[in-house]
Amino acid sequence: MRMGTENQKPVISECEEQGSGARIGIIGGTFDPIHLGHLIIAEEARYQFQLDRVIFIPAGVPPHKPDRPITDKEHRFDMTVLATEDNPAFEVSRIEIDRSGPSYAVDTLAELKKIYGNNTRLFFIIGADAILEILTWYKPEKLRCMCRFIATTRPGYRLSDVKKKLPEEYLERITFMDAPGVNVSATDLRNRAASGRPIKYMVPKAVEDYITDNKLYVVEK
DSSP states (O other): OBOOOTTSOOBOOOOOOOOSSOEEEEEEEOOTTOOHHHHHHHHHHHHHTTOSEEEEEEOSSOTTOTTSOOOOHHHHHHHHHHHHTTOTTEEEOOTTTSSOSOOOHHHHHHHHHHHHOTTOEEEEEEEHHHHTTGGGSSSHHHHHTTOEEEEEEOTTOOHHHHHHHSOHHHHTTEEEEEOOOOOOOHHHHHHHHHTTOOOBTTBOHHHHHHHHHTTTTOOOO
16 A cells, blocks of 8 residues: 555556456365365355366465375365266366466466456455465555455354455455355365364265375375
C-alpha cells in the first residue's frame, strides 16, 4: 500500500484486470494425503464460479512447512491423480513437483500464464484461514494482482476476522465461498493410518488402497 501524507487517505494500488479467456481454478497444497475435503471444495468452486477446469498442484518443497517430514513428492502426485481421475474438469499439474527450490505461488501463477496465455483468468482456491497468512508469502503484492482468490469458509467462521487483518487492496481481490464442510484433515489422516485406524470414506477408495499398498504413514517399530 502506498501511503500519502498524514491528511491523505491510503492509496490502493490497482491491479490490471484479467482477460476474458478460460476461467481456471487452482488448488495447491502438499496433499499428504489428498482427501474428500479438497475434492468437495474444488468441485463447489468449479460450480459456483463457472470454472472451465480446476488444476490441482501438489507442492514440491512447501515453503511454509519446513519442520515436518513430508511424504515423497511422487507419492503425493500419484495420490492426487488417483483422487481426481474420475472428474473430467479436474487436472493435476507437475509444475511444482518438477521445479527445484521452494514452491512459491507467485512463480507457479507466472508459469501458468505462460502456458495458458495472459488472457486466462486464474482463480486461486484457498481456505479462509490460510488467506490470513498471505502477507507472509513470497512477493504477496505481485501475487494478488495475478489472480482472484476464492477463500472457502466453514459454518460458524467469522469473516470479520479476515476483514480486520488484511488490507483493503487484498480484500478487494477475495471472494468468500461457503462450501459443504468435511471435518477431516491430512494430519488426522496420517495419524489414523499410522495407528492402524480406518481412513475409509475420508479419502477416495483409490487413495486408500494406494496408502495401504505403499505402506505410507506406517511408523516403523
